[in-house]
Amino acid sequence: xxxxxxxxxxxxxxxxxxxxxxxxxxxxxxxxxxxxxxxxxxxxxxxxxxxxxxxxxxxxxxxxxxxxxxxxxxxxxxxxxxxxxxxxxxxxxxxxxxxxxxxxxxxxxxxxxxxxxxxxxxxxxxxxxxxxxxxxxxxxxxxxxxxxxxxxxxxxxxxxxxxxxxxxxxxxxxxxxxxxxxxxxxxxxxxxxxxxxxxxxxxxxxxxxxxxxxxxxxxxxxxxxxxxxxxxxxxxxxxxxxxxxxxxxxxxxxxxxxxxxxxxxxxxxxxxxxxxxxxxxxxxxxxxxxxxxxxxxxxxxxxx
Amino acid sequence: xxxxxxxxxxxxxxxxxxxxxxxxxxxxxxxxxxxxxxxxxxxxxxxxxxxxxxxxxxxxxxxxxxxxxxxxxxxxxxxxxxxxxxxxxxxxxxxxxxxxxxxxxxxxxxxxxxxxxxxxxxxxxxxxxxxxxxxxxxxxxxxxxxxxxxxxxxxxxxxxxxxxxxxxxxxxxxxxxx
Numbered sequence: 001x002x003x004x005x006x007x008x009x010x011x012x013x014x015x016x017x018x019x020x021x022x023x024x025x026x027x028x029x030x031x032x033x034x035x036x037x038x039x040x041x042x043x044x045x046x047x048x049x050x051x052x053x054x055x056x057x058x059x060x061x062x063x064x065x066x067x068x069x070x071x072x073x074x075x076x077x078x079x080x081x082x083x084x085x086x087x088x089x090x091x092x093x094x095x096x097x098x099x100x101x102x103x104x105x106x107x108x109x110x111x112x113x114x115x116x117x118x119x120x121x122x123x124x125x126x127x128x129x130x131x132x133x134x135x136x137x138x139x140x141x142x143x144x145x146x147x148x149x150x151x152x153x154x155x156x157x158x159x160x161x162x163x164x165x166x167x168x169x170x171x172x173x174x175x176x177x178x179x180x181x182x183x184x185x186x187x188x189x190x191x192x193x194x195x196x197x198x199x200x201x202x203x204x205x206x207x208x209x210x211x212x213x214x215x216x217x218x219x220x221x222x223x224x225x226x227x228x229x230x231x232x233x234x235x236x237x238x239x240x241x242x243x244x245x246x247x248x249x250x251x252x253x254x255x256x257x258x259x260x261x262x263x264x265x266x267x268x269x270x271x272x273x274x275x276x277x278x279x280x281x282x283x284x285x286x287x288x289x290x291x292x293x294x295x296x297x298x299x300x301x302x303x304x
Numbered sequence: 305x306x307x308x309x310x311x312x313x314x315x316x317x318x319x320x321x322x323x324x325x326x327x328x329x330x331x332x333x334x335x336x337x338x339x340x341x342x343x344x345x346x347x348x349x350x351x352x353x354x355x356x357x358x359x360x361x362x363x364x365x366x367x368x369x370x371x372x373x374x375x376x377x378x379x380x381x382x383x384x385x386x387x388x389x390x391x392x393x394x395x396x397x398x399x400x401x402x403x404x405x406x407x408x409x410x411x412x413x414x415x416x417x418x419x420x421x422x423x424x425x426x427x428x429x430x431x432x433x434x435x436x437x438x439x440x441x442x443x444x445x446x447x448x449x450x451x452x453x454x455x456x457x458x459x460x461x462x463x464x465x466x467x468x469x470x471x472x473x474x475x476x477x478x479x480x481x482x
Contacts, residue, residue, distance in 0.1 A: 008312070015311040024352050027322045032407040034329045035461040035474035037429050041407045067311065067319045097308035152403035184429050184476060186457060208330045223330045226429035
């Protein structure tokens, strides 16, 4: 054994920013997360040059998976061009040399804040969701040690009680985003603050989803072809946002998740939230030959 | 602006190895190709001085030693390398974690031959309907013993190696011997 065999040649920076030991730790935890779908696995969550709570969890997963041939797409609330998405995309390109793309169909890795693209993801794609609060039980049990015990016991009665109280108080389930969902019939997870519209996309999906909370140091995953069932009552069906009938005022796309834009006269205009899908719709309308993938929702409805 | 760093050979190998492991475990029963045959690439991609390892195959001990991982007895190991398994009782000693911390369950790597031997039907997360695989070269009653030892979410996760091919069998997969 020589000194040279114990050390590595000097380099100004580790490939993909994270050092090798951080990557190995994340790899070990990702393996466990995939093996127990929906169960929160603690991990170290290293420092990255971005404030905790701005996607550091998702970023660490992306930095571990990335290699120079991997096409990366980063979205923030459906948009490719928001500050958070643009900054993360530029950072990933800078530390890895991986090509960036805006097209969902071209991407190998999609890091997303709070949306799942409208086009169906394939088996070879990985979706990384940024998670601010990984604990679905926090609103009913602030003590995380007790919450862990409740997960261990599959003691989720209070989750239904919370939904019941919302129905009694407001006449309907008020949970807008982070809708608690049962994964593989065992662990309740928060799907990160994606709208209710996006939760059915995770159910028996073809792609692997990794959810990572950097500030809270928890990682969990939904493998392909895994049951993800929103918590509901037998007589109160799960309802997504009523966006099925809305039309995007810019692209004319109809039946997708929309951003509401208040107008001066008190009315609202709507534009499609998945910005690249909107761009594709506009370019198709203008006669360009653009490949648009199959969408999860068809005519504003998710086929069962 | 700085030019982006280039991955060295070790980083490329570890990245490709982990890609294969992650996919193998996300799609149980479907073989993936490792960049090189054998446990060496797995050891390089996963282990460091934070790990406690059991090596059933003495030839792996120098490789594991280089990573700084500690060699311990099988019950305390988070990574178990069984090599070609002959003694089924070893399986019963693998850590299965707890209901509170299922991640304490071991990652178990063993060698077997894919495409011959017991026919298995896999169902569970990651499997589209059901998938059938043949895995041979394991002691008799292996799959029955595995089913006895797992109590989901407690359990261990299997990585089955045949040369440079790898199959993942996470604890969430139910295995029926045909």
